[in-house]
Amino acid sequence: MNSLRARLLAATAVLLLAFIVLTGVALEAAVSERADQAERDRLQGLSYALLGSAEITADGGFRLAPRVLPESDLSRPDSGLYALVLDEDNEPVWRSPSLLGTIDLERWPEVGEWRFTRVERDDARLITLAFGFRWVTDAGKDYRYTLIVAENADSFAKQMQRFRGMLWTVLSVAALMLLLVELLILRWGLAPLRRLARNLVSLQSDEKRRIEGRYPDEIQPLVSNLNTMLSNDQARLTRYRNALGDLAHSLKTPMAILRGLAEDEQLPAAHRAPLRNQLARMNDILDYQLQKAAAAGKRSLAAPIAIAPAAEKLARALTKVYAEQGTRFDVDVPAGLRAPIDEGDLTELLGNLMDNAAKYGGGTVRVSARERDGDLALCVDDDGDGFGDGETERLLERGVRADASREGQGLGLAVAAEIVRSYTGEIELERNEDGGARVRALIPAA
The missing domain is CATH 3.30.450 (Beta-Lactamase)
Known part of the structure; x- marks a missing residue:
């Protein structure tokens, strides 16, 4: 009960x-x-x-x-x-x-x-x-x-006997009336809790970031604490991202100087090659950590994000990027389906998976999403050669690429996996029905 x-x-x-x-x-x-x-x-x-x-x-x-x-x-x-x-x-x-x-x-x-x-x-x-x-x-x-x-x-x-019958009849009617009155009192007394529950639900479906309204003295401290938690959560995420952005900006100049030194002909060739390799590695690490930090992760009472608009926007942008290859992006997502995930995380997740599929596929990328057992199943398929045997675990590691001849840093799947895991979800790599690669992200609904 x-x-x-x-x-x-x-x-x-x-x-x-x-x-x-x-x-x-x-x-x-x-x-x-x-x-x-x-x-x-x-x-x-x-x-x-x-x-x-x-x-x-x-x-x-x-x-x-x-x-x-x-x-x-x-x-x-x-x-x-x-x-x-x-x-x-x-x-x-x-x-x-x-x-x-x-x-x-x-x-x-x-x-x-x-x-x-x-x-x-x-x-x-x-x-x-x-x-x-x-x-x-x-x-x-x-x-x-x-x-x-x-x-x-x-x-x-x-x-x-007549008295007993009358007595128990009166007492039974009185009991029913008192129960009805008690039900009305409970409905009136618990109304603030129902209103609070509706406001909490609205936080997950609207753009609100606070619980509005006055509540009874017994509930108001809880509402105030929830609002404080929401404000602190958003402020902490903003500070974290700003700090990492400032760090990346601060490192640009030193790395540019080092990159210039690596190209300086006066520096012995034996020194230039290791320097370039270490700079490339530093750049990969920096990009990976910045993308990882960009993932907001699961936040309290975050509003679910519509998947279809984000996927279609990315599809239009990537169509221009891969125009020379003629890559086609198909989006098959129900209009009302929403993801319990931060908007930036959704864009980062889809962007990495769609970009990987375009790089390693044969020219067609398909994005689909469905509810499965109450959770969200987000799939990105391509028509390439698919994943090789024993590659699935290795490809989720940072810096590993399925094809070393292709451009990239090998961060896409690793960043996608980090984002999904930050929402206590899991990511699956498998072959689809056409033999191509399928990446499925399973994100719990709550």
Whole structure:
């Protein structure tokens, strides 16, 4: 899960689910306990009403007239509300007209004790409240009784079930609404990061060299550091190239003087030849290092360069250079294809490869480029004799030429290889389908 929004949303969903479940369970338990207490209070009030209207006969009988029953449901048979009085032998001495039969308890209450329980009776669940009491008659006789008031638990259970359904429905809707709100908050909160990502992409596709706009305080230091890095990168490259250019310019005069000495007839011939050779070698080294330094290499957030315009421009220039040989340059590059490479490096790379192909080919040079497995494959083909066996590794070395009779310093392929490697790419030398040479530069897309 690489998305920040997905991570935050998942974490929020888990926490919200845990909170909703805990809240629901706690509310359900609290309401259930409160409902039990309310039912107990109701049955206790009914018990007091029954005791308040009860009479004890001289022989210990318990009497309560039906017309004074505190609840009308006590007068309707099997109404779901029942009352029962038992003597000390747990034998019924009075029952409400609503009760058919008796009610058995697992444990009978002591005198003065209230027992609130649930019991099974004839496949029905009853909520019962039992109270043990003593009654002393005017004659001084003491009788022990147990009053049981019971109500069918089905209606109570249905009410609780309706409450649970409503509770979890409300909590589920609330959770979904909170998740939606959280999604909107995340979208709003992560908007600066999306804007920063778009600006970073625009750096690779436009000519921008800075990230524009204001960002939140948490992100602004990152933006400032990126802009500083981009500025330093460009300034360092410019200073490096300028320094090498100045070095080359500074060496021109001393080398010109030495070249003049090498041609001086007064200098013994035995000295002139080694001097000319060393000057040529110095010139080769200087050219190679300057071309190598001209390669910018892979830079942070560099804008990709369109390949077709650069290749066509070089083709037109080299057509004029090789006009006498009649060399033809064909460019087969899709119009929208871009290279993740510095513009100067692209020109240097194509220029060296196309120039080599024109020198050693048979009159036709073909430049092509395609995307291959997400990377750029840049090919330059000629119709010459191709590469000999075992030459490919050697030709990538500085100063090595395939044909020593041709003009040149043997730097083209070496410089091209340096440029490609500076972008963590690789260069391949092989024969093409027509037997000519093919140089393929593979440059990673990122």
